[in-house]
Amino acid sequence: MNRAVIQVEIQVRGINGQVTLLSDRIQIKRAGAMARLTQARNGDKDILISALNGVRIQLPGLLSNGYIRFYPADGNPNETSLVRAASDANTVLFNSRQLGKFANLKTEIEKKIVTARTLVVPPPAVPATIDFDLLDQLNEQYKQGLISKAEWVSAKKRLLGL
Structure with a gap:
C-alpha cells in the first residue's frame, strides 16, 4: 500500500497555539493556558493549502500581541480587531520575539497558495x-x-x- 508522505516544513509556536506547515495543509494546535482562555470552544484545526485565499499578519505593538490569520476560500476576509482575533479559530497570537518566525511562515504559505493555484492543464x-x-x-x-x-x-x- 502506497502512502503519501506528509512532510513537516515549518513549525512555529505562538501564544495561544502552534502552527505547523505541512506539504499540503496547515495545522493549528491549541495547548497551554492562553489557548484555554482564548480558544475554549475552538480545538485543533487543519486547513488545506488549496482551500486558502490568503494569510495576514498583524504586527505586534509595544503593549499588544500580533497575530497571523488564515483566510479560507469560504471565509469572510473582513478585518478584525485583536480582541476578535484572540478567539478566532483561524488565528494564532504571537509576541514581538516570535514575529520573524511567523513572517517566514506567512511567506512560505503564500508561496504554496500560489503554487496550488497554478495548475498546469494539458491542451x-x-x-x-x-x-x-x-x-x-x-x-x-x-x-x-x-x-x-x-x-x-x-x-x-x-x-x-x-
Whole structure:
C-alpha cells in the first residue's frame, strides 16, 4: 500500500497555539493556558493549502500581541480587531520575539497558495486528422432536421477533438 508522505516544513509556536506547515495543509494546535482562555470552544484545526485565499499578519505593538490569520476560500476576509482575533479559530497570537518566525511562515504559505493555484492543464487532444466529409454529412443531416442542434454540436465537438 502506497502512502503519501506528509512532510513537516515549518513549525512555529505562538501564544495561544502552534502552527505547523505541512506539504499540503496547515495545522493549528491549541495547548497551554492562553489557548484555554482564548480558544475554549475552538480545538485543533487543519486547513488545506488549496482551500486558502490568503494569510495576514498583524504586527505586534509595544503593549499588544500580533497575530497571523488564515483566510479560507469560504471565509469572510473582513478585518478584525485583536480582541476578535484572540478567539478566532483561524488565528494564532504571537509576541514581538516570535514575529520573524511567523513572517517566514506567512511567506512560505503564500508561496504554496500560489503554487496550488497554478495548475498546469494539458491542451486537449486533437485528432490526427479531421474527417471533413463526415462533418459535411452531419451538417446536411442537421439542415434536413434529421438530427437536433444538440446532437449536431456534440458530434461536431467530438470530431474536432473539443
